[in-house]
Amino acid sequence: MTLNGWIQILLFCGIVILLVKPLGGYMTRVFNGERTVLSLILGPIERGLFRIAGTNEREEQHWTAYAAALLFFNLAGFLLLYFLQRLQGALPFNPAGMSAVPPELAFNTAASFMTNTNWQNYGGESTMSYLVQMAGLTVQNFVSAATGMAIAVALIRGFARASVKSVGNFWVDMTRSTLYVLLPICVVLTLVYVYLGMPQTLGAYVHATTLEGAQQTIAVGPVASQIAIKMLGTNGGGFFNANAAHPFENPDAISNLIQMVSIFAIGAAMTNVFGRMVGNQRQGWAILATMVLLFLAGVVVCYWAEAAGNPLVHALGLEGGNMEGKEVRFGISMSALFAVVTTAASCGAVNAMHGSFTALGGLIPLINMELGEIIVGGVGAGFYGILLFVVLAIFVAGLMVGRTPEYLGKKIEAKEVKMAVLGVLCLPAAMLIFTAIAAVLPTGVASIGNPGPHGFSEILYAYTSGAANNGSAFGGLTGNTPWYNITIGLAMLIGRFLIIIPALAIAGSLVTKKTVPASAGTFPTDGALFVGLLGGVILIVGGLTFFPALAVGPIVEHLAMLLGQTF
Numbered sequence: 296m297t298l299n300g301w302i303q304i305l306l307f308c309g310i311v312i313l314l315v316k317p318l319g320g321y322m323t324r325v326f327n328g329e330r331t332v333l334s335l336i337l338g339p340i341e342r343g344l345f346r347i348a349g350t351n352e353r354e355e356q357h358w359t360a361y362a363a364a365l366l367f368f369n370l371a372g373f374l375l376l377y378f379l380q381r382l383q384g385a386l387p388f389n390p391a392g393m394s395a396v397p398p399e400l401a402f403n404t405a406a407s408f409m410t411n412t413n414w415q416n417y418g419g420e421s422t423m424s425y426l427v428q429m430a431g432l433t434v435q436n437f438v439s440a441a442t443g444m445a446i447a448v449a450l451i452r453g454f455a456r457a458s459v460k461s462v463g464n465f466w467v468d469m470t471r472s473t474l475y476v477l478l479p480i481c482v483v484l485t486l487v488y489v490y491l492g493m494p495q496t497l498g499a500y501v502h503a504t505t506l507e508g509a510q511q512t513i514a515v516g517p518v519a520s521q522i523a524i525k526m527l528g529t530n531g532g533g534f535f536n537a538n539a540a541h542p543f544e545n546p547d548a549i550s551n552l553i554q555m556v557s558i559f560a561i562g563a564a565m566t567n568v569f570g571r572m573v574g575n576q577r578q579g580w581a582i583l584a585t586m587v588l589l590f591l592a593g594v595v596v597c598y599w600a601e602a603a604g605n606p607l608v609h610a611l612g613l614e615g616g617n618m619e620g621k622e623v624r625f626g627i628s629m630s631a632l633f634a635v636v637t638t639a640a641s642c643g644a645v646n647a648m649h650g651s652f653t654a655l656g657g658l659i660p661l662i663n664m665e666l667g668e669i670i671v672g673g674v675g676a677g678f679y680g681i682l683l684f685v686v687l688a689i690f691v692a693g694l695m696v697g698r699t700p701e702y703l704g705k706k707i708e709a710k711e712v713k714m715a716v717l718g719v720l721c722l723p724a725a726m727l728i729f730t731a732i733a734a735v736l737p738t739g740v741a742s743i744g745n746p747g748p749h750g751f752s753e754i755l756y757a758y759t760s761g762a763a764n765n766g767s768a769f770g771g772l773t774g775n776t777p778w779y780n781i782t783i784g785l786a787m788l789i790g791r792f793l794i795i796i797p798a799l800a801i802a803g804s805l806v807t808k809k810t811v812p813a814s815a816g817t818f819p820t821d822g823a824l825f826v827g828l829l830g831g832v833i834l835i836v837g838g839l840t841f842f843p844a845l846a847v848g849p850i851v852e853h854l855a856m857l858l859g860q861t862f
Contacts, residue, residue: 376432416783730759
């Protein structure tokens with residue numbers, strides 16, 4: 296580890312923290328329907344969209360109607376993207392002549408982008424036409440991110456409102472998330488990325504002659520616009536197969552920093568939105584403090600492991616950190632930081648190959664996802680995920696002091712706890728059950744690129760990434776097979792919607808309750824004690840559910856590396 300590396304890490308953290316309050320204040324005004332600096336320009340567009348859709352912004356929905364609108368909208372997006380891929384060969388904006396995407400891969404990709412996972416069992420530049428990249432993948436990048444933000448705001452209203460029946464209007468929340476937050480920032484980011492060297496063109500692939508006289512095809516396309524929302528919306532799906540390690544997706548250290556900040560910006564600011572909407576910003580800062588502590592712990596361990604390197608390589612007389620699978624323009628510190636950022640959020644973009652990390656370094660991204668990616672998490676998705684843990688933490692606190700749990704003046708009763716448990720446990724169930732089946736089936740084992748514990752980790756990482764709606768991978772696994780396309784696709788759907796529905800059910804239950812004034816026996820939830828309790832509950836639940844699987848894979852691999860054993 297170096298001083299320069301730590302300075303870059305602290306610079307990143309400082310920029311994110313500085314953005315929390317202004318961005319959180321702006322988003323609060325957007326979701327409350329208040330006037331913003333963009334209202335003069337975007338207000339008429341917003342009202343026009345509502346008229347076309349037949350939506351009245353003053354008409355709010357019960358949580359069941361909110362959930363139904365969300366589910367039907369996502370189903371429509373899934374079908375549209377699926378058929379775009381299947382008809383790709385007959386559609387325009389296909390200068391490379393891409394043929395139709397096979398059915399299983401089309402299903403996996405449609406489920407992936409609709410759920411904000413962006414797991415990619417294909418190479419973008421060799422599989423998807425410009426039309427599919429723009430009208431299919433990029434559009435889903437926007438609406439899947441907006442969906443997550445809408446759910447988070449609906450759940451926040453559950454805590455902020457009292458004695459009402461509605462949690463908002465899904466169509467209004469999603470439209471405002473896209474129009475006022477995602478789209479304006481992405482326009483600016485796209486222009487910045489083009490300035491930094493990313494392609495943005497509908498022209499054909501470029502054919503070049505190398506210095507040796509060989510012919511080379513250089514893939515280009517509308518890259519910058521997709522990368523902007525890929526990072527801001529914590530989607531992670533790359534235009535190119537190499538993702539953010541590709542120089543056209545991530546040219547230099549400046550673009551790398553901008554992309555990491557983009558990944559965290561909205562998720563971190565959502566904590567401030569929460570504090571403002573419930574009338575106590577300290578509540579939001581307490582949740583953010585928990586996220587920051589868990590994040591920094593992961594960064595320290597991952598950076599240390601990669602900087603220390605592999606003792607098996609050192610035994611050969613080669614000193615230094617682990618640079619395998621990393622770009623020299625980023626180095627160890629920015630590769631380790633990017634890996635923790637992208638898995639602490641449900642992004643999945645990679646600027647280094649996680650499968651080439653040391654066993655302990657690769658364990659941190661895996662743990663981040665297995666905790667439910669609530670350490671900042673996806674835009675909206677991470678926040679409503681951590682609120683489920685808040686409900687559990689308050690329940691534990693209530694058990695310890697022997698009184699009915701309360702949070703922000705709302706009594707946390709059996710219904711809310713049951714829904715929180717369902718949302719928290721559906722992830723490990725999907726991850727571990729699919730992993731167990733794939734680890735014993737010949738069709739599952741045939742895809743691993745390495746034997747022994749690392750091969751098991753490849754399978755575990757794949758299903759963990761899918762169910763957590765992350766999308767990153769240990770690159771040694773061959774995922775483009777019927778088995779993995781279908782089962783990882785199912786894991787994505789489970790990981791998305793079996794959390795969304797319980798979260799909305801909690802919102803619908805809480806919003807009807809009266810607010811109870813705080814008393815001397817009320818557990819304070821805006822201080823260090825609550826931060827410690829919430830962090831402890833997150834780690835205990837994660838440890839109890841995943842330790843057996845981790846012991847089989849990364850932990851055994853790490854111990855073997857220390858003992859000088861190979862597999």
